[in-house]
Amino acid sequence: MRNMPNTFKKWLRFITNNEEVSRYEEQFDFLFLIVNTIACIIGGLWLLQNGEGAWIAFLIIEYTWALDNMRHNRE
Numbered sequence: 234m235r236n237m238p239n240t241f242k243k244w245l246r247f248i249t250n251n252e253e254v255s256r257y258e259e260q261f262d263f264l265f266l267i268v269n270t271i272a273c274i275i276g277g278l279w280l281l282q283n284g285e286g287a288w289i290a291f292l293i294i295e296y297t298w299a300l301d302n303m304r305h306n307r308e
Contacts, residue, residue: 265299266300269296269299269300270296272296273292273293273296276292277289277292277293280292
C-alpha cells in the first residue's frame with residue numbers, strides 16, 4: 234500500500250469504512266437500522282407468502298451485512 238497514490242488510499246479507506254473519523258451521523262445509523270429491520274421483516278413475510286422461503290436466508294445475510302456496515306469506527 235506504500236506505493237499507492239494518496240487519492241486512491243483515501244477512496245479505499247472510505248469504501249471500506251476505515252476512516253479515522255466517521256462521516257455519518259448516528260441519527261442516520263438509527264434510521265438506517267429501523268428501515269432495514271422493517272424491510273427485512275416485510276420482505277421475509279412476503280417471501281413466505283409467495284412460497285419462496287428459501288430466499289429468506291439470503292435476505293438475512295444481506296440484512297446482517299448492512300448492519301455490519303453501520304459499525305464503522307464505533308467505539
